[in-house]
Amino acid sequence: MKKIVKFSVERTTQAEVEIGIxxxxxxxxxDGEVCDDEGLRDWAEENHKWTDQELIFxxxxxxSVIEVLNSY
Structure with missing residues (x-):
């Protein structure tokens, strides 16, 4: 039997941002070159100024399905 089912989903995305900081x-x-990628990544994670930037990719x-909300 065919039914209409409404459910909530969770999407995980991967994106790229390019900004001058x-x-x-x-x-x-x-020489002014980045020498600690992991440290810079952790710092960027804590510094949320980049979260409002337009994604380039x-x-x-x-x-994944989180919860069935309704069916009829």
Missing amino acids: DVPDEFLDE EEVVDT
């Missing part, structure tokens, strides 16, 4: 000196070598990585 002032990188703290602790992540730069003496976005891809849905996973979609």
Whole structure:
């Protein structure tokens, strides 16, 4: 029997953002090049100024059903 089912989903995406930011000196070598990618990544995660930026690329990585809301 065919039914209409309404459900909520959760989507996980991967995206790229490109912005000009002032990188703290602790992540730069003496030539001004980034030398600590992991530290800079952690710093960027805590510094949410980038979250309002337009994404240059976005891809849905996973979609899963959270809850069935209604069916008829």
